[in-house]
Amino acid sequence: MRPIDESYSRIPALFTDLYEITMAAAYWDNKLNSIATFDLFFRELHPKRNFFVTAGIEQALNYILNLKFDNDEIEYLRNLEIFQNINPDFFDYLSNLHFSGTVRAISEGTFIFSNEPVLEITAPIIEAQILETALLSIINFETMVASKAVRVVRAAQGRMVVEFGARRAHGPGAAVAGARAACLAGCAGTSNLEAGMLYNLPVYGTIAHSFIMAHDDELTAFKEFAKTFPQHVILLIDTYDTLEGARLAARLGNIVKGVRLDSGDLLSLSNEVRKILDDADLKETKIMASGDLNESRIQELMNAGAPIDMFGVGSELITSKDAPTMTGVYKLVETEESGKRHARIKLSTDKKTLPGRKQVYRNRGPDGLYKMDIISEEGEYDSDKSLEPLLRTYILNGQLIEELPKLPQIRSHLDNQLKSFPESLMQLKKRVKYPTKLSERLKDVRRDATKEHEEWKN
C-alpha cells in the first residue's frame, strides 16, 4: 500500500484547544477512557451551496497517524497554571499517546450534504477527543475550498482555471492546503510552488507588473522575457494601456503563446485584444484573464462569449469569499463500556445531534442518477446492493489499511459524480435541495437516546 505522502507539513499534536487536554486529564483522572465514537459532520450546507465536496481527508489521516506529543509540548503543558495540581503520571500517559483506534471516512472529492458524517473516529475517548480541533480545522477549510472550486471550474465551461490565491489566502498554510483542494476539485494547477512540490500539482505563471515596470519600456520587458523563456511567452499586457500592450506583444510574433489581462472590462478588452492578435495572424495566441474573478463573473464572461481561454482565480477561490466559514462539528455519538454500546445525544437548542455509529447510503434512481441519501445505522443496508455506502474504513487499530486515491483518481471520482447528480444541483445561483433522509432505525436510536436523557433528568 502506498504510504501517505510524508511531505505533508506535520501538524503538531499541540495544535489543539486547551479544553481537549483538560478533558483528557479529567477522563484520565476519573479512569474514563473506554471506547468512544465521534462524528465529524456539517450541520447545514451554506445558503450559497447546493452541496459540499469533501477534501482534507488525506491530510487528516496523516495527522492522526503521526499524532505524538514531543517533549517541548509536554513541558509546555506541565507548566501551565491549570495543570499544576494534576497527577504527573497523566503527562507520562500523554507523552506516550498515539492513535490506536479506527477511522472511517468519505473519500475526497465526494459530494456530501448536511448531517452526513464525513469522518468517524472510534478510539479510547482521550485519543478521539484530542483530535477534534485539528480534524475540524483541516476538513472545514479544505472542504470549503473544494466546494468553491468546483463551482468556479464549472462556470468556466471547460476553459482552464488556475488557482492564483497564495497572496490572498489566510496565510501560507491556507495557501498551500487550499491549492491542493482547488486542484482536487478541477483546477488545472496553481501558481503556488510549495503546493506544487508537496502535492505534485501542475504550476503556472510567467510575469507580474513589476517585471514590466522594472524596464524603461514595455516592449523591452516583453523581449527580454521572451529571450529567456522562448517556449513560455505569456505576457501581461495591462501595466499601462491594455490595447497598446496587446499591439506591442503582437510585434513579437508567434513566439507569444498567450497574453494576460488583469484589470479593466474583461469582456470588451478580451474582444479587442483578440482582434489585435487575429489581425496580426496570431490566432493561436491564447488570452488569459485574472483579477477579482469568481464563478459569477466567469459565467457572465462565458455567456457573453468573451474569447478568454484561461482564467486565473485568486482571492475569491482560496478564501471562498461568498461563504468563508464552515459549520463542521465533531460530536460524541457513542460510548462503549465492557462491550456494551451506548448511543449519545446532545439536545442543545438548534444543535441536536444524531446518535450512534452510522453509514450514509447513496441511492440511484431508474435513470441512473443519484436521487437520495439515507443516513442510517452502521451496516443497516449493507445487504442492499443497490445502495452505495460512502463511509469506508481507512485506519484500523491505528494502522492505515486502505490505499488512498491519488489526485487524478480523486478528480475522476469527482467527474463521475458531476455526471451522476441531477443537473439542477449544479446551478450556481439557484438553491436546490438534494433529498436526504434518516433511516427508521436511526430515528429509533435518536428517540431512545432522547428519552433516556429525559428520564435521567426526572
Added chain:
Amino acid sequence: MRPIDESYSRIPALFTDLYEITMAAAYWDNKLNSIATFDLFFRELHPKRNFFVTAGIEQALNYILNLKFDNDEIEYLRNLEIFQNINPDFFDYLSNLHFSGTVRAISEGTFIFSNEPVLEITAPIIEAQILETALLSIINFETMVASKAVRVVRAAQGRMVVEFGARRAHGPGAAVAGARAACLAGCAGTSNLEAGMLYNLPVYGTIAHSFIMAHDDELTAFKEFAKTFPQHVILLIDTYDTLEGARLAARLGNIVKGVRLDSGDLLSLSNEVRKILDDADLKETKIMASGDLNESRIQELMNAGAPIDMFGVGSELITSKDAPTMTGVYKLVETEESGKRHARIKLSTDKKTLPGRKQVYRNRGPDGLYKMDIISEEGEYDSDKSLEPLLRTYILNGQLIEELPKLPQIRSHLDNQLKSFPESLMQLKKRVKYPTKLSERLKDVRRDATKEHEEWKN
C-alpha cells in the same frame, strides 16, 4: 537586541508564486539585478472597516531574515519543464540567495489607511521580487484578523474576549497566526495551545459537550471535572437544557468559577442563569458566552445589559467573516541604477500606483487627536517634529537593526491609538473616513512618472 523568536514556523523559500521565479530568471539572464524598491499597501479599506490594524510584521521580518532555498527546493525548480532551457548558473545563484537589503515597516498594532505603505523593501530586484507572495500572504491575513479583533474587543466594552477559532480557521496555520493577531489586537487569550506555546499567549478553556455526554448524567460530569480541576471549574451548561444545567452547576457551590452558554438566546438565558446563580449565593460565579458571536451580537448583548462576563469568539473572528479578503498588493515603486533613482508607476485601470520611496506622517490636531495622515516622499517632513513618521527601518543590509516590540508593548501601542483617534472612527457600523492626503512633492513625482511613461508610448 532580542532576536526574532525562532519558534515561528519557518516559511519555506519555495512558498512563492512560480512567476516570481520566472521573473527572477529573466532578470538574472538579462543582468537586471540592480536595486529596486517595492511597497506593500492596501489599495482600499474594506467597506466594512474604518481602519486596519497592522499585524504580521514580526513574522514577515522573520521570513525575510531566514530566506534560503534548500536543496530539495532547488532540485524541484530545476526539474520544472519551464526551466529546462535556463542557464544552470541561475540555480546556483538562487541556492546562495539571501536577503541583503533594507526593510522599513509600520510597527504592529498601528492604525493604517488605504494606500499607506505598510512595508517597504529595497534590495537587488531578484531578492525583493521573490518575497512578494509570502509577504502578502502573511500581512494580508494577520492584518485582517487584527482589524476584526479590535472591533470585537471594543464591542465587549471591557469584558474579556477569548479567541476560540482554531476549528473554523482556514487550516491550522491560519489558526495559529490568527490567534496571535487576535491577541495583539486586544483578545485576552486563545483556546489554541500551539499558538499559546509559540507566542506566549494566555490560554483558556475547560470542557466541551462531549465531556458531559460521555457521562451518564450531567451532574456526574460536572463533579468529575471539578474533582480533577477544583481551581478551574468553568462548566458548560447547555448540553441538554441550559437552565437545568445551571441549577445542577449551582449544586456544586462556590467551587464553580464560571458557567458557559453556547447556544440559544444568550440574552434571556444569561439573565435567567444569573438569577439561578445569585439565588444560590454564587454571585462571584461568572457567565461566559460563546456560539456564533461577532461584534454586532456582542454589542447588542451589552447594550441590552446581558450579565455576561466573558465572550468566546470563534469563526467570525478568525475568518473575519464579514470581510474575509484583503486587498494588499506589493508594487515596484522605484529602481536604481548607477546611483540614479527612478520612480516607477503602474497605470492599469483603477490600479494606478504611487511611485517612489515614501514616508507616512501622522498629524495631531490642537486637541491632541490625530487629524490627518500625509503620504509623502521619504524624509520630506522629517524636520517637522509635529508630524509622526510611521515607517521605521527594521532591516539594514540584511541585518535586523531595530528591536521588535513584544506583545504587551504592541497592545499598549494600540491602546494609545484607540485613545488618539477620533471616537467617531471607532464606530462599528457607521463608515467614517479618516483624512489622508498626498504631499505636493509626491504628487509631482506621480505626475512626472506618468508623463515619462506617456512620452515613451509616443
